[in-house]
Amino acid sequence: MRVLVAEDERVLADMVAKGLRRLSMAVDVVYDGESALEKLGINRYDVAVLDRDMPGRTGDEVCRHIAGSGSGTRVLMLTAAAGIRERVEGLGLGADDYLTKPFAFAELVARLQALSRRSVAALPPVLEQDGIVLDVTRHTASRDGLALSLSPKEYAVLHVLLRAEGRVVSAEDLLEQAWDENTDPFTNTVRTTVMTLRRKLGDPPVLHTVARIGYRLGE
Structure with a gap:
């Protein structure tokens, strides 16, 4: 999941x-x-x-831009105001969810995961293929019942x-979806990560390189 955090409290x-x-x-x-x-x-x-109360261009303005762009980006609005009117106004601007400060980090994560599932074709919180089970909610992964220790x-x-x-x-798609903008696109970080992931997934091989195209899962 790729997330933009816009908050003036550094x-x-x-x-x-x-x-x-x-x-x-x-x-x-x-x-x-x-x-x-x-x-x-x-x-x-x-x-x-988005922090709703950022100085200059507010979170409201950014939210309007996202809602009108058709990008599919979901919006979680943060605010110090706890009133129902403020929440209704934020949702009316196009926000998908609302969280009042101070908040529990676990709740923020749960809301982000729920919104992410709505940003693509509906996907279950548990993904399975070829004996691999990835539980997004618990942030765990296993193959054939054995836990995988992944970075x-x-x-x-x-x-x-x-x-x-x-x-x-x-x-390129892996780099866009799994790394942030500070990653040098000309490094071999994707290839190195795929190589270590392939080793940890074990045998029989399930993570394959498709020459000059990319990578896929499947025995």
Whole structure:
């Protein structure tokens, strides 16, 4: 899952991003609405977490832009205002969900996962293929009943490949969906991560390289 966090409280924004990255999400962070609009014009996000009360270009303006863009990006609005009127107004702007500060990080994660499932064709929270089971809610992975110890990026790559349901996924698409914008696109990070993931998945081989095209899952 690729997430944009737009929050002017820098400590909060950085803490949220750090926590989400530990859960294998690709996260870009900005601290104002203008920067959020710039990122949205460049990258595709599954979910945008917007502080409604950012200075300058507010979260309301960014939300309107997303709603009118047809990008499919879901919006989780953050606000310090707990009143029903504020929540109704935010949802009326096109937000998909609302969370009042202060919030529990676990609740933020649960809401993001729910929104992500709505940003693509409906997918179950548990993905299975060729004996591989990935539980998005519990953030666990196994093959043939044996737990897999995966790094955050290995988990993210496996998630993308399982979502593809056997279709070939290019290295470029993996880079876009599993890494944030700070990753050098000319490095061999995708190939290295796929190589270690393939080893951890074990035998019989299930993660295949399709020459000059990309990677796919399937025995």
